[in-house]
Amino acid sequence: MTTLAAPLPSPNLALDQLVAERRAAGETLVHLAFGEARLPVLPQLAEQLAKGAARAAYGPVAGGPGVRTAIAGYFARRRLPTNPDQIVVAPGSKPLLMALQLVVPGDVLLPSPAWNTYAPQAAYAGKQAIGVPVPKECGGVPEPCALRTAITSARAAGRDPRLLVLTLPDNPTGTLAPPDLIREVCALAREKDLVIVSDEIYRDVVHEPAATEFLSPAEVAPERTVITTGLSKTLGLGGWRIGAARFPAGERGRRLRGGVLAAASELWSTLAGPMQHVAEYAFGEPPEIVERLRASARLHGAVARAVHRIAVDAGALCRPPTGAFYIYPDFEPLRPQLAARGVTDSASLARRLLDESGIVVLGGHLLGDDPGALRFKAATSLLYGDEKGQVEALTADDPVRLPHIADQLALTAAGFARLTGRRAPAHHYPEVRR
Ligand SMILES: Cc1ncc(COP(=O)(O)O)c(C=O)c1O
Structure with a gap:
């Protein structure tokens, strides 16, 4: 008899569940x-969802021409001329990332640290995940x-x-790799004949x-870069599951896209019709x-910078967040003091923050x-409060001064x-006395 190791649920989803249970039991937690x-949800998005309700047929696996044309336009406005035939939509970018791991043979190189889903996906695809440390200045890209x-060595x-x-930009460091680094990594990918997935x-x-230069690997190594994207983060639509991939033009891109479409046809068939309608809009x-994207990026930046300052004032090293x-x-600078406290x-470290202060973070x-490093990821986007608080936060001049934040x-x-x-230093949010 073969026994299968029971895979564990994604740790961020498991922690989210834990927070819900402990809050329901009356605990105050900072999540x-x-x-x-x-x-x-922006009202116009909800309107589009309702308008798309009649789209009940399966439709093409890659998504209909309307949504693929809209996404091609999105990329074209970002210096990436794109034919709609290079696009595939899906229920979130996660399944697209999984399909890419299934379709590209061999093992996968990941930045270390990286978003917690890439390595388990590699395991499901029978690949070894090879983690490569990120540079001092930013994450999301291995040090060349x-x-x-x-x-x-591999x-x-x-x-x-x-x-x-x-x-x-990167999850978990909240930083964006600069153009020179992208060029260097792309040159190496070309030399070593790697396919790049740019999430x-x-x-x-x-x-x-306006002050940040974004260079996509698809601009530097267009023949080998697949971009994945979606509306989960930019428009706060994680539960609507809208993701997309842009494949390279040319033969290699056609092969990759064909492989992903074959996997998609067996796994999820297509993105739900009403969601295609939303995505097209x-x-x-x-x-x-455009205005919602601007306001939310500004809010995310303000709160991430505030938490960064708190971490630095507590004695941590931390890259300033830019995305x-x-x-x-x-x-690490506090290792002796922390070791003295077990x-x-x-x-x-993550356990101590939870037990001592009710702060939930994801250990590095x-x-x-x-595992021996004293690092964790702090996600700052759940600090905006309930729906009323979120609306206030989106429009406030200085959101970190709103009492609930x-x-x-x-x-x-x-x-x-x-x-x-x-x-905590007295200057931290003195209007709140604790
Ligand atoms: C880096 C990164 N990529 C992809 C995703 C998945 O997004 P979705 O499947 O909702 O498109 C996430 C979500 O946390 C993420 O942080």
């Missing part, structure tokens, strides 16, 4: 463990020298790395787009969508990072400071 852009060494050990996943689900959550970027809604502090690795060990930040500051037996 920094789930990367959901919790913002109200370390990447070269990892490929050489090949010498009989492994066959053929796929490289990049996250731009750009946070592309429109760059905090200061949203990727068309009418003014109200998405995460920070990734490193408490905190010696990322698991005990769950993201492919060195300042309250969460004050709890976070107190908890981070308590880790090392200190009090």
Whole structure:
């Protein structure tokens, strides 16, 4: 008889469940463990969903021509001329990422740390996930020298790395790899003949787009880069499950897309018709969508920067966030003080924050990072409160001064400071006394 190891649920979803249960039991928790852009659904999106309700037929696996044309236009406005035949839509980008891992042979190279889903997907696809440390200045992309060494060692050990996943901007570090680094990594991918998957689900959550240069690997290595994206993060529609992929033009792109479509035809058939209707409208970027993207990126930036400051003031090293809604502090400078309190690795660090201060974070060990490091991911997008609070936050001049957000930040500051037996600096959200 064969016994199958029971796979564990994704740790962020498991923690989200834990928070729901403990809150229902009356506990006050600061939830920094789930990367959901919790913002109200834009009314025009709900209208489009209702209008699309009659689209009940299965339709083409890749998605209908309307939605694919709209997505081709979205990419064209981002310096990536695209034919609708290069596009596939799906119920979220997660299944597209899974299908890509099934279709591209060989092993997969991941930045370390990385979003917690890539490595389990690799395991489901029978691949080895090879983690390569990210540079000091940003995450989402492996450090190029370390990447070269990892490929050489893996090949010498009989492994066959053929796929490289990049996250731009990055979950978990909340940073965006700069153009020079993208060029260097793309040159190496070309030299080593790797397929690049550029996960750009946070592309429109760059905090200061006018001051930030976004270079997609698809501009540098167009023949080998597949981009995945979706509306879960940018428009807070995670539960609607709208994702898309853009494949390279040319022979290699056609083969990859054909493989993904074959997998899709057996796994999910197509994106639900009403969601295709929503996607066609949203990727068309009418003014109200552009304005919502601008307002939410600004809010995500303001709150992520506030939490970054709290972490740094508590004594952590932390890359300043520039995109998405995460920070990734490193408490290494406080190792002696933490060790004296029994905190010696990322698991005990996350556990201590929960037990001592009711702060829920995702330890770096769950993201492919060195388990002995004192690092965790803090997602900052669940700090905006209930629907009324979210609406206020989207329009406030200084959202971190809104009492319901300042309250969460004050709890976070107190908890981070308590880790090392200190009090939070008095300047942190003084209007909230705790
Ligand atoms: C980096 C990254 N990629 C992809 C996804 C999946 O998004 P979806 O399947 O909702 O499109 C997430 C969600 O957390 C993410 O953080």
